[in-house]
Amino acid sequence: MIHLENIAKSYVNGDIRVEALKNIHLHIEKGEFVAIMGPSGSGKSTLMNILGCLDVPSSGVFTIHQQRINDFSEVELAELRNQTIGFVFQTFHLLARLSVLKNVELPMLYRGVSPKERRKRAMELLGKVGLSDRLQHNPSQLSGGQKQRVAIARALANDPDIILADEPTGNLDTMTSMEIMDILSDLNKQGVTIILVTHEEEIATFASRVITVRDGNIIEDTKDALT
Amino acid sequence: MIHLENIAKSYVNGDIRVEALKNIHLHIEKGEFVAIMGPSGSGKSTLMNILGCLDVPSSGVFTIHQQRINDFSEVELAELRNQTIGFVFQTFHLLARLSVLKNVELPMLYRGVSPKERRKRAMELLGKVGLSDRLQHNPSQLSGGQKQRVAIARALANDPDIILADEPTGNLDTMTSMEIMDILSDLNKQGVTIILVTHEEEIATFASRVITVRDGNIIEDTKDALT
Numbered sequence: 001m002i003h004l005e006n007i008a009k010s011y012v013n014g015d016i017r018v019e020a021l022k023n024i025h026l027h028i029e030k031g032e033f034v035a036i037m038g039p040s041g042s043g044k045s046t047l048m049n050i051l052g053c054l055d056v057p058s059s060g061v062f063t064i065h066q067q068r069i070n071d072f073s074e075v076e077l078a079e080l081r082n083q084t085i086g087f088v089f090q091t092f093h094l095l096a097r098l099s100v101l102k103n104v105e106l107p108m109l110y111r112g113v114s115p116k117e118r119r120k121r122a123m124e125l126l127g128k129v130g131l132s133d134r135l136q137h138n139p140s141q142l143s144g145g146q147k148q149r150v151a152i153a154r155a156l157a158n159d160p161d162i163i164l165a166d167e168p169t170g171n172l173d174t175m176t177s178m179e180i181m182d183i184l185s186d187l188n189k190q191g192v193t194i195i196l197v198t199h200e201e202e203i204a205t206f207a208s209r210v211i212t213v214r215d216g217n218i219i220e221d222t223k224d225a226l227t
Numbered sequence: 228m229i230h231l232e233n234i235a236k237s238y239v240n241g242d243i244r245v246e247a248l249k250n251i252h253l254h255i256e257k258g259e260f261v262a263i264m265g266p267s268g269s270g271k272s273t274l275m276n277i278l279g280c281l282d283v284p285s286s287g288v289f290t291i292h293q294q295r296i297n298d299f300s301e302v303e304l305a306e307l308r309n310q311t312i313g314f315v316f317q318t319f320h321l322l323a324r325l326s327v328l329k330n331v332e333l334p335m336l337y338r339g340v341s342p343k344e345r346r347k348r349a350m351e352l353l354g355k356v357g358l359s360d361r362l363q364h365n366p367s368q369l370s371g372g373q374k375q376r377v378a379i380a381r382a383l384a385n386d387p388d389i390i391l392a393d394e395p396t397g398n399l400d401t402m403t404s405m406e407i408m409d410i411l412s413d414l415n416k417q418g419v420t421i422i423l424v425t426h427e428e429e430i431a432t433f434a435s436r437v438i439t440v441r442d443g444n445i446i447e448d449t450k451d452a453l454t
């Protein structure tokens with residue numbers, strides 16, 4: 001379903017050149033639950049940004065459902081992201097001038113969902129992540145873990161087929177982390193593909209497959225170990 | 228050395244009122260290594276902001292070395308923060324328009340350290356956190372864990388007596404986390420007081436005392452358990 005072949009990604013800024021991803025081969029089937037682990041700076045978020053169609057590879061082929069994403073226009077990419085992919089960012093990226101509720105409604109607005117429906121779904125999702133009493137707060141009026149949970153609720157807003165979560169429990173205590181992982185496990189049981197970056201073993205155990213990244217390459221994939 | 232008595236902190240924004248801290252009593256001696264744990268939204272960062280003189284309590288007494296911090300002017304607070312306290316923020320707060328190197332030099336600039344000395348110390352600290360090859364990068368050109376490490380290096384710039392670290396390893400893989408904890412342990416052995424918020428048990432074990440916060444109150448303190 002998701003296929004990366006010979007994927008490389010370099011950042012070039014003046015005389016700074018960083019080869020964030022060197023040569024990535026990756027095939028992920030629909031409905032898998034994949035954990036990505038690896039050292040700080042090894043390329044995990046860069047890989048997630050490519051999978052999430054937020055960034056383009058410098059070279060290589062990237063397909064989803066056999067469609068070549070490399071050939072998509074900006075508009076087509078935005079539409080794919082909005083309808084198919086839910087992204088939880090490592091640094092949240094909430095909109096500072098919108099309330100918690102409006103932040104979660106935003107993806108639905110782009111999809112043309114009615115105001116009444118948006119509000120209902122946003123409140124339901126925020127209830128699931130334990131933030132029913134923070135709906136009118138602004139992101140600056142939230143704790144770190146609360147911001148993270150708003151980012152998670154927002155990623156689920158459009159009922160995505162694929163959830164990409166970059167360190168979704170990095171700022172959460174153990175009990176709250178387990179609540180979040182239960183939500184993701186339930187979605188996975190319903191057929192949603194989950195790809196999550198984590199540095200915590202207890203979180204990686206929720207996945208059925210672990211990919212280890214180091215220095216821009218995949219150095220281990222438990223799927224290979226089993227075949 | 229650090230003394231909080233009957234400390235309360237409320238946030239009031241229009242008709243939103245949140246009692247982030249309800250009634251905090253806390254005494255921390257010089258040279259202690261304290262871990263603060265507790266659920267998301269329980270008040271840990273709010274407590275850290277008061278300890279770090281970044282925010283004032285709504286009521287109660289706060290003293291450091293028997294000086295009443297409640298009575299300090301803005302200027303006196305800024306000076307105390309700059310010279311005595313190193314703060315690692317949960318969301319880093321790096322300056323977007325400065326290079327990694329300049330971000331770490333900044334606290335020393337305020338203290339009047341020479342450009343040559345600042346550069347030397349900043350490079351040494353960034354080397355310690357494994358970022359020697361990222362000195363000229365801008366924060367937006369760093370991974371999440373790299374930003375976190377720059378925030379850690381910056382907190383150490385002025386050789387503080389007290390280090391307040393809010394989830395300093397939240398975005399770091401296990402190996403890099405251990406390198407950071409070794410740096411903090413070494414500083415603690417040299418007499419630096421360390422207060423760190425974490426949700427990870429493996430990180431809390433580096434501390435000699437664990438305080439648990441829930442709903443704006445301290446519900447457990449391993450120091451009491453031992454007396």
Ligand SMILES: Nc1ncnc2c1ncn2[C@@H]1O[C@H](COP(=O)(O)OP(=O)(O)OP(=O)(O)O)[C@@H](O)[C@H]1O
Pocket residue numbers: 134140141142143144145146171172173238239240243245246247265266267268269270271272273274317
């Ligand atoms: N500016 C503000 N206005 C209103 N409420 C606030 C504000 N800042 C924080 N809060 C609330 O105060 C409470 C405590 O926040 P705090 O950031 O101290 O929690 P925390 O224990 O650090 O949580 P986390 O583990 O998620 O980082 C939270 O419920 C939060 O919503």
Ligand SMILES: Nc1ncnc2c1ncn2[C@@H]1O[C@H](COP(=O)(O)OP(=O)(O)OP(=O)(O)O)[C@@H](O)[C@H]1O
Pocket residue numbers: 011012013016018019020038039040041042043044045046047090361367368369370371372373398399400
């Ligand atoms: N815009 C950029 N310009 C230059 N280099 C960049 C840029 N963005 C990221 N990098 C570099 O690319 C490498 C990979 O970054 P990435 O964010 O993918 O790492 P990561 O594995 O997610 O790390 P972490 O665990 O710390 O979040 C890092 O070494 C980083 O410094």
Ligand SMILES: [Mg+2]
Pocket residue numbers: 044045046090166370371372
């Ligand atoms: Mg990352």
Ligand SMILES: [Mg+2]
Pocket residue numbers: 143144145271272273317393
């Ligand atoms: Mg916090």
